Amino acid sequence: MSTAPLQAELTSEPLVSCPVSRLDPFGREFLTDPYPFHGELRDAGPVVWLERYQVWGFARHAEVYAAMQDWQTYSSAAGVGIDDFRKNKAWRPPSLLLEVDPPLHTRTRAVMSKILSPAAMRRLRDEWQTRADTLVEKLIERETFDAVKDLASVFPVWAFPDAIGIGMEGRENLLPFGNMIFNSFGPRNEIFLESIKEAEPVVAWIYGKCARDVLAPGSFGAQVYDALDRGEIQPDEAPVLVRAMLTAGLDTTVIGIGSSIHAFALYPEQWQKLRENPTLIRPSFDELLRWASPVQTFFRTTTRDVQVGATMIPDGSKVLLFLGSANRDPRKWEDPDKFNITRSTTGHVGFGTGIHGCVGQMVARMEAEVVLTSMIKRIKSIEIVGEPVRRLNNTLRSLSSLPVRVTPA
Amino acid sequence: MPKISYQSHDGTVADVNAPENMSVMQVAKANGVDGIVAECGGSAMCATCHVYVAEDFLDRLPVMNAVEDEMLDCTATERKPSSRLSCQIKLTPDLDGIVIHVPERQT
Numbered sequence: 001m002s003t004a005p006l007q008a009e010l011t012s013e014p015l016v017s018c019p020v021s022r023l024d025p026f027g028r029e030f031l032t033d034p035y036p037f038h039g040e041l042r043d044a045g046p047v048v049w050l051e052r053y054q055v056w057g058f059a060r061h062a063e064v065y066a067a068m069q070d071w072q073t074y075s076s077a078a079g080v081g082i083d084d085f086r087k088n089k090a091w092r093p094p095s096l097l098l099e100v101d102p103p104l105h106t107r108t109r110a111v112m113s114k115i116l117s118p119a120a121m122r123r124l125r126d127e128w129q130t131r132a133d134t135l136v137e138k139l140i141e142r143e144t145f146d147a148v149k150d151l152a153s154v155f156p157v158w159a160f161p162d163a164i165g166i167g168m169e170g171r172e173n174l175l176p177f178g179n180m181i182f183n184s185f186g187p188r189n190e191i192f193l194e195s196i197k198e199a200e201p202v203v204a205w206i207y208g209k210c211a212r213d214v215l216a217p218g219s220f221g222a223q224v225y226d227a228l229d230r231g232e233i234q235p236d237e238a239p240v241l242v243r244a245m246l247t248a249g250l251d252t253t254v255i256g257i258g259s260s261i262h263a264f265a266l267y268p269e270q271w272q273k274l275r276e277n278p279t280l281i282r283p284s285f286d287e288l289l290r291w292a293s294p295v296q297t298f299f300r301t302t303t304r305d306v307q308v309g310a311t312m313i314p315d316g317s318k319v320l321l322f323l324g325s326a327n328r329d330p331r332k333w334e335d336p337d338k339f340n341i342t343r344s345t346t347g348h349v350g351f352g353t354g355i356h357g358c359v360g361q362m363v364a365r366m367e368a369e370v371v372l373t374s375m376i377k378r379i380k381s382i383e384i385v386g387e388p389v390r391r392l393n394n395t396l397r398s399l400s401s402l403p404v405r406v407t408p409a
Numbered sequence: 410m411p412k413i414s415y416q417s418h419d420g421t422v423a424d425v426n427a428p429e430n431m432s433v434m435q436v437a438k439a440n441g442v443d444g445i446v447a448e449c450g451g452s453a454m455c456a457t458c459h460v461y462v463a464e465d466f467l468d469r470l471p472v473m474n475a476v477e478d479e480m481l482d483c484t485a486t487e488r489k490p491s492s493r494l495s496c497q498i499k500l501t502p503d504l505d506g507i508v509i510h511v512p513e514r515q516t
Binding site: 106119351356362 | 438453455456457
């Protein structure tokens with residue numbers, strides 16, 4: 001692993017004229033505490049050549065945001081991981097949403113937007129709120145619990161798969177599967193290989209859960225098949241889209257809720273503010289996504305030679321976008337390392353932005369909203385009583401354990 | 410620089426000069442125009458930047474794609490023929506003087 005300082009050097013190749021970094025953004029040291037490294041990459045320049053993986057990197061907000069807005073130049077169709085689908089056979093089937101460009105993307109996105117729409121989520125709110133209340137109530141009785149294992153990992157695995165329409169049995173398989181898929185966007189390092197070992201036995205189970213005949217009537221999953229009946233998608237695409245919900249929507253929301261509790265435990269005055277003003281609950285989740293960025297990185301691939309700052313990035317290049325770094329760029333945010341739920345978070349890229357902005361974000365927002373709503377009613381303060389443990393992942397920034405003690409209100 | 414006139418439900422008018430290539434939503438947020446929430450930040454995912462566009466500008470707007478069309482069925486106030494998501498309207502010189510009616514609520 002290299003943590004050598006960046007060297008601003010000009011190579012003999014005229015196209016590669018930008019700072020060169022030997023950092024490994026998928027190394028254990030970087031993933032454990034990315035923030036100092038993010039600062040180094042941002043300060044090096046608007047574009048950095050990541051020598052170890054022979055890819056370009058954007059770590060400042062302006063360039064990350066612009067790239068996500070410009071899908072014509074920064075394509076997703078060659079994969080949003082480090083592998084270039086056009087050059088190498090993909091390790092996994094490409095995502096029909098994340099890894100396609102318009103017009104194909106627009107069609108699939110419209111189907112999923114409708115299923116996961118604000119109106120659909122409004123219909124689930126009351127039931128989810130009751131469930132969150134029950135869960136939080138039980139934990140308060142215990143006073144001391146693990147906010148990740150007992151709360152953040154429980155609620156989403158309960159709520160979202162129910163909405164997708166899959167049965168209760170075997171749901172513990174969902175998190176290892178998502179963990180593996182998000183690892184696969186990075187290199188084949190030890191972290192990725194370990195997650196394959198853990199998830200391999202569950203792949204067949206997941207695939208079986210995406211078939212039409214096992215999905216509950218009226219569920220999000222069944223609605224994907226309704227779209228098939230209307231001729232909006234192809235037969236082979238339906239199970240893939242059901243699986244996409246299970247893959248993209250579980251680990252990420254577990255992390256969102258776990259990181260929220262972590263943030264509020266570290267910033268008790270923000271917890272008090274939230275308790276005094278519940279209308280801050282939804283905006284506070286945007287600040288959480290800015291501050292903690294569950295999804296830290298995604299790649300794009302250039303479709304033409306593109307000038308960024310002083311650097312000409314050639315057509316067909318992989319570019320690593322550091323979302324977590326953009327969300328803490330002092331060029332964009334005042335006091336970026338502080339979790340502050342009353343700041344304006346417009347422009348954060350925690351859900352991405354542009355046409356590939358998270359299609360399930362209304363689900364994630366609703367899950368966080370109901371859990372925090374339950375918590376502010378019943379919990380006066382949250383105290384961390386044991387060392388939080390990180391689970392390293394090539395794409396996600398997450399906790400696997402967060403022991404807390406709560407004081408009932 | 411195109412000019413946008415945001416007209417709120419209660420009659421408040423905000424006239425703003427807007428840089429090209431920004432969206433009607435982004436300009437509203439940058440200028441503190443009330444009534445446009447834009448929770449999702451411009452991904453056509455939340456339907457909380459819903460606006461009614463003055464009739465004489467409707468045919469100059471970018472074509473509505475399928476995603477925006479689906480989302481407009483989820484707005485908090487009634488969908489009308491002049492309904493658009495303001496995050497999907499990128500400013501061009503052609504839209505100079507556009508009048509945007511901001512609905513009473515977004516959630």
